[in-house]
Amino acid sequence: MDKNDEKSSLYQDIGLLFFISLFGMTAILMAITGNILLNVIYLFCAMTLLMITYFFGLVPSLISNIVFIGIQVVIMIYQYTNNINQIPWQLSFWMVIPLLLSIALYSMTRNQIILQKANSELRTSLIQRGAFDEETNLRTTVAYIEDIAVFAETNRRFDIPVTTAIIKIRYFSDLKRMMSQGQLEHLLKLTTSTIKAKTRTNDITYLLNNEDPTWAILLYTDTKGAQIATNRIKKGFEDNIETDDSLSSMAISMIVGIATWDAETMKTPYDLMNAGIHETQYDV
Template identity: 30%
Template sequence: MRRNRSSLISDLGFLGFLLLMFICIVFIAGSPDQYLQNIIILNIAFLLALVTYFTTVTAGLTLNLAFIFLYGFFVVYQTVTQGGTVGVDTYFWLIMTPLLTVVIWIFTSGVRELQAENERLEKKTSSLAAVDENTDLRNSISFQKDASLFTGISTRYEIPLTLLVIKVKYWSEIRRLIPEEQLSEAIYDVSQLSQSSIRTNDALYLLDKEDATWGLLLFTDSEGAKIVIERIKYKLQQLNDTGFSGKYKVNLGLKIGAVQYDPAAVENPFDFIVQAKKQLEYDV
């Protein structure tokens, strides 16, 4: 409903601007003796409308008041010095110039509402998406859903479940060293490295893309998780030695924290993540 209203406002503003421009063209064509003066004033009206488009209606109307004052002073000066009369063209531009500013503001307000609505929809879509578009990995939304299923299986069948949280060391500093287009590649490469180190029935999640943080749900105990941790770190070291560091101009290191699921200590999926992240402090 809001989107339709914004679109209607934008359309009305655009149509109003076209109508006023048509009136201006007809008026200028009907006054050939004042052609140059009318063209100059029309350009000023355009300039004021552009200022309104890129700033605010307040700035545009303030400049219009300044224009009306200066134009009125100019007309009075001509009348006194040349003995002329105030013609229709004077009143026309005193009315038309602010009108052009107002219709541009109406058009701009509609467009900005549409842009804001589009941004809200993009954020909503992003928050509801269960898979990251660049890595095809399940994200934190998927983790919340899957963790409840995994923990239920763990409790029911008494199968140990461990969460690994993986984070790239010094990521905030690395972001400043790696070109923006390579950041997604680095995240994808580390994701592939982690994916290749687990079994098919284990699950990998990209928990925080901005902070380069992954989660691994493993049907294993703490000792089994240690084997997976060593495997991941070993594979990363191999990649660094075979050109991985040359690709990104830095050596990528990982911090990995692990916590085994305990129904009495873990209340929800977020609590599971928090407890695993605490273990990152011990991996230096």
């Protein structure tokens, strides 16, 4: 936690203690003054002001508190001018307490929001740091989406075709039920090593999903060039499966979907990724 976070946390604690102290003081004053009906009415008014503070912020809260104070002043002036004997002067603390409670609540919630924002930024940073899969050392979906944006910009500036290939294991859910955990891990490593070995150095490989293993490749080429590259990967994968003692007895094959970036129909990196995933349905 940096100094700003520590300061926000300290202010939040101070606001909380001040808020609790004010509520305790209010309870004592309500007991001392003894006017149960007016105290209950004013308490509900104070709770309403606190809800305004929480949901709408400081400025609406201050305006509402000023209106509440004005109403109390008007009531007391009316009672005084009409010579009402029992003017509840002892309840004048309600002019100050709701305002102080609102300020304490705002201070507490404001610093809480600052801490929440800091935590959100920390989570984002952790996600970005997790742009690489630890087991395969491949880039993940986070990096894939960011890199598509870079590839798309290159396509726009230099008119270089950009294509993605999405690779999956055919009938993986069925294979998963028949294979041991060791075989599954071995299959994923074999697939990853095959893709790495059969791609060019300037083609970037990603692991998009661990549960339903999905790999992706970004290539500076058109659909035809990507088809040649994926055929090479498929052939290498088939050869490796045939020569692998633990996997050769199973019907394991790849399915591939290829999509090319189209600036006219695609607006976000997700459009290219989803198009590639959709194309895997047609690889029979």
